[in-house]
Amino acid sequence: xxxxxxxxxxxxxxxxxxxxxxxxxxxxxxxxxxxxxxxxxxxxxxxxxxxxxxxxxxxxxxxxxxxxxxxxxxxxxxxxxxxxxxxxxxxxxxxxxxxxxxxxxxxxxxxxxxxxxxxxxxxxxxxxxxxxxxxxxxxxxxxxxxxxxxxxxxxxxxxxxxxxxxxxxxxxxxxxxxxxxxxxxxxxxxxxxxxxxxxxxxxxxxxxxxxxxxxxxxxxxxxxxxxxxxxxxxxxxxxxxxxxxxxxxxxxxxxxxxxxxxxxxxxxxxxxxxxxxxxxxxxxxxxxxxxxxxxxxxxxxxxxxxxxxxxxxxxxxxxxxxxxxxxxxxxxxxxxxxxxxxxxxxxxxxxxxxxxxxxxxxxxxxxxxxxxxxxxxxxxxxxxxxxxxxxxxxxxxxxxxxxxxxxxxxxx
Amino acid sequence: xxxxxxxxxxxxxxxxxxxxxxxxxxxxxxxxxxxxxxxxxxxxxxxxxxxxxxxxxxxxxxxxxxxxxxxxxxxxxxxxxxxxxxxxxxxxxxxxxxxxxxxxxxxxxxxxxxxxxxxxxxxxxxxxxxxxxxxxxxxxxxxxxxxxxxxxxxxxxxxxxxxxxxxxxxxxxxxxxxxxxxxxxxxxxxxxxxxxxxxxxxxxxxxxxxxxxxxxxxxxxxxxxxxxxxxxxxxxxxxxxxxxxxxxxxxxxxxxxxxxxxxxxxxxxxxxxxxxxxxxxxxxxxxxxxxxxxxxxxxxxxxxxxxxxxxxxxxxxxxxxxxxxxxxxxxxxxxxxxxxxxxxxxxxxxxxxxxxxxxxxxxxxxxxxxxxxxxxxxxxxxxxxxxxxxxxxxxxxxxxxxxxxxxxxxxx
Numbered sequence: 001x002x003x004x005x006x007x008x009x010x011x012x013x014x015x016x017x018x019x020x021x022x023x024x025x026x027x028x029x030x031x032x033x034x035x036x037x038x039x040x041x042x043x044x045x046x047x048x049x050x051x052x053x054x055x056x057x058x059x060x061x062x063x064x065x066x067x068x069x070x071x072x073x074x075x076x077x078x079x080x081x082x083x084x085x086x087x088x089x090x091x092x093x094x095x096x097x098x099x100x101x102x103x104x105x106x107x108x109x110x111x112x113x114x115x116x117x118x119x120x121x122x123x124x125x126x127x128x129x130x131x132x133x134x135x136x137x138x139x140x141x142x143x144x145x146x147x148x149x150x151x152x153x154x155x156x157x158x159x160x161x162x163x164x165x166x167x168x169x170x171x172x173x174x175x176x177x178x179x180x181x182x183x184x185x186x187x188x189x190x191x192x193x194x195x196x197x198x199x200x201x202x203x204x205x206x207x208x209x210x211x212x213x214x215x216x217x218x219x220x221x222x223x224x225x226x227x228x229x230x231x232x233x234x235x236x237x238x239x240x241x242x243x244x245x246x247x248x249x250x251x252x253x254x255x256x257x258x259x260x261x262x263x264x265x266x267x268x269x270x271x272x273x274x275x276x277x278x279x280x281x282x283x284x285x286x287x288x289x290x291x292x293x294x295x296x297x298x299x300x301x302x303x304x305x306x307x308x309x310x311x312x313x314x315x316x317x318x319x320x321x322x323x324x325x326x327x328x329x330x331x332x333x334x335x336x337x338x339x340x341x342x343x344x345x346x347x348x349x350x351x352x353x354x355x356x357x358x359x360x361x362x363x364x365x366x367x368x369x370x371x372x373x374x375x376x377x378x379x380x381x382x383x384x385x386x387x388x389x390x391x392x393x394x395x396x397x398x399x400x401x402x403x404x405x406x407x408x409x410x411x412x
Numbered sequence: 413x414x415x416x417x418x419x420x421x422x423x424x425x426x427x428x429x430x431x432x433x434x435x436x437x438x439x440x441x442x443x444x445x446x447x448x449x450x451x452x453x454x455x456x457x458x459x460x461x462x463x464x465x466x467x468x469x470x471x472x473x474x475x476x477x478x479x480x481x482x483x484x485x486x487x488x489x490x491x492x493x494x495x496x497x498x499x500x501x502x503x504x505x506x507x508x509x510x511x512x513x514x515x516x517x518x519x520x521x522x523x524x525x526x527x528x529x530x531x532x533x534x535x536x537x538x539x540x541x542x543x544x545x546x547x548x549x550x551x552x553x554x555x556x557x558x559x560x561x562x563x564x565x566x567x568x569x570x571x572x573x574x575x576x577x578x579x580x581x582x583x584x585x586x587x588x589x590x591x592x593x594x595x596x597x598x599x600x601x602x603x604x605x606x607x608x609x610x611x612x613x614x615x616x617x618x619x620x621x622x623x624x625x626x627x628x629x630x631x632x633x634x635x636x637x638x639x640x641x642x643x644x645x646x647x648x649x650x651x652x653x654x655x656x657x658x659x660x661x662x663x664x665x666x667x668x669x670x671x672x673x674x675x676x677x678x679x680x681x682x683x684x685x686x687x688x689x690x691x692x693x694x695x696x697x698x699x700x701x702x703x704x705x706x707x708x709x710x711x712x713x714x715x716x717x718x719x720x721x722x723x724x725x726x727x728x729x730x731x732x733x734x735x736x737x738x739x740x741x742x743x744x745x746x747x748x749x750x751x752x753x754x755x756x757x758x759x760x761x762x763x764x765x766x767x768x769x770x771x772x773x774x775x776x777x778x779x780x781x782x783x784x785x786x787x788x789x790x791x792x793x794x795x796x797x798x799x800x801x802x803x804x805x806x807x808x809x810x811x812x813x814x815x816x817x818x819x820x821x822x823x824x
Contacts, residue, residue, distance in 0.1 A: 028473040029473075030473075037476065037477045041472075044469070044473035052465075056641070057440065060456050060641055061442075061461065064453060065775060068642075074823050099511065101690055102662065102691075110554070126676065128676075130665050133676050135662070135663065138661055138662055138678075142661055229694070230471075230479070230694035231692045231693040234690070249518075251546040251550040252512070260778075261778060264561075277515055277547075278511070278515055279512055279633075281643040281644075282641070282642035283693075283695040287695060356478070361476065410672070411480035411485075
């Protein structure tokens with residue numbers, strides 16, 4: 001131990017004692033980088049690579065149309081949803097995999113507003129994830145309702161009898177601040193509103209108990225901590241008690257009670273299946289299902305504890321090793337936090353480019369926020385150590401001060 | 413030649429003279445079947461299998477988040493759209509790959525109705541593809557407009573000053589009957605309505621000239637004749653002249669003018685990109701792009717002529733070899749036809765199961781319609797011959813009359 005934080009040898013020792021250490025080899029990770037961006041795109045599970053290959057060459061290539069039945073493609077959205085439900089405290093039949101997060105938010109928000117006719121307000125957070133705000137704006141324009149966008153701490157004060165839906169993101173995409181979902185949901189219900197949560201930055205690295213917390217509606221992303229692959233299909237949740245009354249604005253053939261009757265009349269499927277619309281994205285679903293299967297093997301309590309421990313170590317090390325360089329830790333050191341940490345620096349963009357050039361991969365969000373994600377199944381304590389040492393070196397040597405590091409990439 | 417139709421040897425000879433014969437080996441097809449269901453799920457292009465493998469193991473596995481820039485994932489929806497545009501007579505910047513067909517139909521139909529405020533009617537066909545009708549119903553309920561569903565031949569008579577959109581499918585999903593798109597679109601424009609076409613059963617095996625025909629809006633499916641893989645992402649088209657005024661009901665972050673500014677205010681991207689919503693499905697896009705690349709190598713006139721010739725041969729052979737067994741040809745022998753043919757028989761379901769058990773793969777649609785698709789890049793004349801001989805044998809021997817052939821599969 002050097003100063004207050006563990007040295008490299010101590011980090012290696014922590015990795016040796018890590019009950020989740022065995023999971024790192026279940027991912028196909030390059031050896032030459034420290035990957036700290038699983039909060040944006042999770043790493044590739046070896047089983048997902050194998051599964052995508054099988055689905056492509058065997059099931060599509062050889063099975064062809066027969067695979068809808070023989071390889072059970074047709075049930076993949078519900079089957080994967082049922083598995084995913086176990087990661088977020090939901091019951092079988094409450095979760096389905098479909099579309100993108102944006103499309104699912106749209107579908108559920110329209111349905112929620114129709115479930116509360118006469119109420120014309122959606123309460124959300126002014127710095128909610130942008131796509132959540134854009135979708136809310138689109139729905140508001142379509143249905144003629146109002147958006148009440150408030151600060152995170154003012155949500156409960158914004159509730160009244162006009163509110164149809166409280167529409168929030170569980171874990172903030174930059175700060176990692178975590179809402180008290182159960183409390184806000186109770187408050188929403190007390191004023192007669194529905195509670196709808198975006199779980200994109202939560203699942204499965206932050207505890208989510210949809211049934212226990214009495215959540216009404218939720219949606220989330222498959223490609224971040226779930227490791228479902230780039231642009232993986234998203235998921236949505238509708239509490240069982242709402243499923244019979246809640247309709248869908250997007251009644252596609254896969255949500256029909258009997259899709260292969262090809263009836264010209266729409267009869268919604270019972271249960272969660274009505275929230276499917278078009279044909280499911282089988283390649284993406286295959287990768288996601290393999291990733292969810294891997295998560296179901298792991299101890300979720302261990303995983304969440306480790307994500308917190310990695311983030312704590314990162315904050316402690318940054319505080320000690322990078323002091324005096326104008327860095328500001330934007331994520332909570334104490335209390336609940338998502339599995340990523342943001343640091344602010346006026347030159348955050350260029351510092352991150354210098355880090356990436358040195359094999360430490362995070363991302364940046366305006367203004368000058370560097371994000372670092374801690375994926376408990378494949379990030380090691382020694383990775384955190386090496387990342388902070390690299391960051392300290394970049395800051396001390398001003399290695400970020402190069403013209404080409406200022407050239408902004410399309411995706412940041 | 414036996415009777416009026418070519419015998420097997422003559423079909424083999426036609427295959428030898430086929431200018432597209434070389435394309436069959438570009439697909440990974442099993443040797444032991446005759447696959448006549450490319451109108452439902454196209455076969456696997458070898459290049460798509462390779463591309464999916466590269467995207468998974470190299471770009472996702474090794475490149476990780478960097479691949480959004482380095483492997484150009486971020487531009488895949490527009491890049492693939494621009495390529496696809498060349499198959500349907502559209503210009504660069506008029507087509508984008510996104511979501512499912514159902515979601516795209518929803519987005520465009522809402523946008524079309526808002527583009528014609530004051531007009532409250534959508535004209536469609538009573539036996540349009542079911543998901544098109546369901547989506548129309550969902551939009552009608554949401555926006556309070558009416559659906560005027562008429563017979564195929566009555567579309568032009570149904571047009572008046574109340575009509576906002578004419579919303580049709582180019583090639584009928586069972587009969588293969590082809591609408592005169594240019595004429596109906598002109599009639600729609602004459603009454604001040606927009607024309608929106610579903611190209612799912614057309615592209616690229618039936619001629620589509622979106623710009624020449626002055627189409628306003630279109631959408632279609634990636635997994636049928638395009639060979640993009642199961643649940644491939646779909647595409648949508650917006651004519652350049654409408655792009656500035658037409659908004660989207662689903663304003664997601666990928667349709668923002670500057671997605672990585674993460675602004676809380678939505679500013680639509682210029683051009684077709686605003687019709688993107690969530691994060692694109694990269695695995696599915698990769699397979700689809702490889703399939704579109706293959707199509708761009710082929711001569712489309714040859715391909716369309718061959719699809720027609722294969723269907724003509726099928727109808728002629730069925731008429732001669734299967735007479736007296738109660739089969740009815742439901743697709744036009746003369747005049748334009750899609751690349752599939754439907755036969756009706758009271759025992760169509762069981763007959764198809766007997767065919768599939770013998771390695772001849774089509775599908776069924778109620779009531780008792782057997783569909784056979786003719787994919788010009790990989791279906792041979794000899795395949796048509798062998799399929800009809802198998803069908804004749806199944807009918808003559810009553811091989812379909814088995815109990816287990818009556819057990820309906822989930823996907824038919």
